[in-house]
Amino acid sequence: MKKMVGILGLALGASLMVSSSAFALDSSFDAMSKAGKHSFYVWCTGGGSSVKTADGANAKEAQAKLATGNCWPVWQGLEG
Template identity: 55%
Template sequence: MKKVFSVLGMAAGFSMLTTAGAFALDSSYESMSKSGTHQFYVWCTGKDDYVESSEGSDAKDAQAKLAAKAGNNCWPVWQGMVN
């Protein structure tokens, strides 16, 4: 079980590192309530996890739109607002 969580943690860290250079993210608490493009790490069961951005009036709205698109086996976790 430890090995599974270790692999998941390394995969999440690697994906954050590979996308961090592409654009800056504002992950402050205040940015969650702002309108614009929000980035999410999408955790999935039965398929690979991925990183995707979504537009919304705030982070919760963007998350709901992405969750509807991603399906029942995936859940987007907010990473920050794209600057």
């Protein structure tokens, strides 16, 4: 179990590094309250996790657009 959690952690870290280098993200606390295209790592139980974006007046509004029953978006930043 510990080995699997470690592998998942490494995979998540690697995917975040790749996605953050693809475009500039403002991940400051103030960026959460700004309107625009917000980037999220969408974690899904049972697999199918990915990086997605959504427009919104703030991060919370954009997050609500991506949340489903078995997936939860984790905010990464505001695309700049």
